[in-house]
Amino acid sequence: MIETYEEAIAWVQGRLKLGIKPGLERMQWLMEKWNHPEDNIKTIHIAGTNGKGSTVCYLRNILQQAKYEVGTFTSPYLEQFNERISINGVPIQDHELVLLVNAIKPLAEELEETDLGSPTEFEVITAMAIYYFAAIHPVDIVLFEVGLGGRLDSTNVISPLMSIITNIGHDHMNILGNSLAEIAYEKAGIIKHKVPVITAVEQQEALHVIEQKASEQRSSLYRANQEFTVVHKQSTGNGEMFSLISPLINEENMQISMKGHHQVYNASLAVIAVTLLNQLDDFHIDQHAIQTGLINSRWSGRFEQLSKHPLIIIDGAHNPEGIKSLVETIQTHLKDKNIRIVFSALGDKSLHEMIPQLDDVADSILFTTFDFPRAIPAKALFDISHHEHKTYIEDWRAGIQQIVKELQETDALVITGSLYFIAEVRKYLLEQ
Structure with missing residues (x-):
C-alpha cells in the first residue's frame, strides 16, 4: 500500500x-x-x-x-x-x-x-x-x-x-x-x-x-x-x-x-x-x-517570456521543425534585438539539422548540458556548431547566470532545446 x-x-x-x-x-x-x-x-x-x-x-x-x-x-x-x-x-x-x-x-x-x-x-x-x-x-x-x-x-x-x-x-x-x-x-x-x-x-x-x-x-x-x-x-x-x-x-x-x-x-x-x-x-x-x-491561451515553455528587463525567453524547440518555427518567431518578434542563445539537447535528436539553424539567427550561442540520461555533453554540441561566437559550459546554471549579468537592453536571451532542459531552467529562473 x-x-x-x-x-x-x-x-x-x-x-x-x-x-x-x-x-x-x-x-x-x-x-x-x-x-x-x-x-x-x-x-x-x-x-x-x-x-x-x-x-x-x-x-x-x-x-x-x-x-x-x-x-x-x-x-x-x-x-x-x-x-x-x-x-x-x-x-x-x-x-x-x-x-x-x-x-x-x-x-x-x-x-x-x-x-x-x-x-x-x-x-x-x-x-x-x-x-x-x-x-x-x-x-x-x-x-x-x-x-x-x-x-x-x-x-x-x-x-x-x-x-x-x-x-x-x-x-x-x-x-x-x-x-x-x-x-x-x-x-x-x-x-x-x-x-x-x-x-x-x-x-x-x-x-x-x-x-x-x-x-x-x-x-x-x-x-x-x-x-x-x-x-x-x-x-x-x-x-x-x-x-x-x-x-x-x-x-x-x-x-x-x-x-x-x-x-x-x-x-x-x-x-x-x-x-x-x-x-x-x-x-x-x-x-x-x-x-x-x-x-x-498561453502554454508554458513555448516562446514564453520569463522576464522583460532583461528580456529572457524560453522555448522547448527539440527537433528540426521546432527549431525552424522558433527561428521564424525570433525573426518576426525579436528582429531589433541582439540574439543570445543557450541550447541543450538530447543525443537522439537531429542535431546536425538543428544547430545550423540556430547558428544562422544567433549573435552568440552557448551550448550546455543537464542532468538527464540522454542529455548530450556541451562540448559535443559545440563541435557541431560553426558559429563565430560560440562557447560551451557543462554547468548550465553558471552559464545562464553569467549571460544574465551581461545582458543589455538591446539583447534578448533565448534559452531553448529539450523540454526536460527547459523545465529545469524555467523553475530555476522563476525562483531567482
Missing part, C-alpha cells in the same frame, strides 16, 4: 527503467480488468510531431469559456508531475495521485507475471488518467495528447469524438521511421472508423498517408488550406492575427496571444475541432467562447 505522494511518484518513475515498449496489448489488458473505463469518457485525441500541447491548450481554454469542465492528459510536465492529469488546467491533487497509484499498482504487478510483461511508466500514467476521468472525477470532455507516434501509443485505446494530427516532422525516427511517410503512418494510426480527422499536415508525402488512412476508415477529413483556409494576417506585440475560412466557420480577425506563425495553425485546428463538436455531440460553443479562449 502506497501511503505518501513521494512514494507514489517514486513507484511511477521507477518504471522509467522499463523504457518504451510500443504496443497496445498491456493497455488493453488493464482496461479489460477495469471493465473498459475508456468507453465511458468523451475524448478528443491529438497527435503530431509539434504543436500538440499548444493545440490542447487552445481547445481547453475555448471549452472552458463555453462553461465545460475539461480534462487533459499531456506530457511531459514543466513544474509538477501532477500536471499530466489536469482539470481546467489545474493539476490533480497529491492525494488523488496516491489513490490512482494504489488502484493501478496491484494490476501492474499482476500484469508483470503474464507473458505481456510489466507496463511501462507511460502506460501506467495513461491508465491512471483514464481511470481518473471515468471513475473518480468525470468531466464533460477529456483531451488526450499522444505520447509517441499514435498507432501503438498507449493513449490509442480510447474511442474519441474526433482525432487531430497537428503536423509531421523528423523526430523519434529510431522508433517511428526514417521517412515522413513512415512517421505519418504511425501518427495516422489514431484515425478510427467514421471518426472525423482534422490536420495541418502540409507535406504531400505525409498527407497522402493520412488521406489514405481516413479513406480506409471512412472518416471525414478536414485539411488545412483545403477544407479550411488559414491566412496569417499580421504579427503584433501581443501575438498573431489570422483569418479562418471554411463551410463550418468564417472569421476574418481572429487573435491569439501565443507568438509565432505556427501557432496560427495550432489555433485553427482547435477552432475547427470545436465547430465540429457543435455538430457531433451535445455541445454548444459560441463565437465569444472561441475568441476569448484563443486570446486567453
Whole structure:
C-alpha cells in the first residue's frame, strides 16, 4: 500500500527503467480488468510531431469559456508531475495521485507475471488518467495528447469524438521511421472508423498517408488550406492575427496571444475541432467562447517570456521543425534585438539539422548540458556548431547566470532545446 505522494511518484518513475515498449496489448489488458473505463469518457485525441500541447491548450481554454469542465492528459510536465492529469488546467491533487497509484499498482504487478510483461511508466500514467476521468472525477470532455507516434501509443485505446494530427516532422525516427511517410503512418494510426480527422499536415508525402488512412476508415477529413483556409494576417506585440475560412466557420480577425506563425495553425485546428463538436455531440460553443479562449491561451515553455528587463525567453524547440518555427518567431518578434542563445539537447535528436539553424539567427550561442540520461555533453554540441561566437559550459546554471549579468537592453536571451532542459531552467529562473 502506497501511503505518501513521494512514494507514489517514486513507484511511477521507477518504471522509467522499463523504457518504451510500443504496443497496445498491456493497455488493453488493464482496461479489460477495469471493465473498459475508456468507453465511458468523451475524448478528443491529438497527435503530431509539434504543436500538440499548444493545440490542447487552445481547445481547453475555448471549452472552458463555453462553461465545460475539461480534462487533459499531456506530457511531459514543466513544474509538477501532477500536471499530466489536469482539470481546467489545474493539476490533480497529491492525494488523488496516491489513490490512482494504489488502484493501478496491484494490476501492474499482476500484469508483470503474464507473458505481456510489466507496463511501462507511460502506460501506467495513461491508465491512471483514464481511470481518473471515468471513475473518480468525470468531466464533460477529456483531451488526450499522444505520447509517441499514435498507432501503438498507449493513449490509442480510447474511442474519441474526433482525432487531430497537428503536423509531421523528423523526430523519434529510431522508433517511428526514417521517412515522413513512415512517421505519418504511425501518427495516422489514431484515425478510427467514421471518426472525423482534422490536420495541418502540409507535406504531400505525409498527407497522402493520412488521406489514405481516413479513406480506409471512412472518416471525414478536414485539411488545412483545403477544407479550411488559414491566412496569417499580421504579427503584433501581443501575438498573431489570422483569418479562418471554411463551410463550418468564417472569421476574418481572429487573435491569439501565443507568438509565432505556427501557432496560427495550432489555433485553427482547435477552432475547427470545436465547430465540429457543435455538430457531433451535445455541445454548444459560441463565437465569444472561441475568441476569448484563443486570446486567453498561453502554454508554458513555448516562446514564453520569463522576464522583460532583461528580456529572457524560453522555448522547448527539440527537433528540426521546432527549431525552424522558433527561428521564424525570433525573426518576426525579436528582429531589433541582439540574439543570445543557450541550447541543450538530447543525443537522439537531429542535431546536425538543428544547430545550423540556430547558428544562422544567433549573435552568440552557448551550448550546455543537464542532468538527464540522454542529455548530450556541451562540448559535443559545440563541435557541431560553426558559429563565430560560440562557447560551451557543462554547468548550465553558471552559464545562464553569467549571460544574465551581461545582458543589455538591446539583447534578448533565448534559452531553448529539450523540454526536460527547459523545465529545469524555467523553475530555476522563476525562483531567482
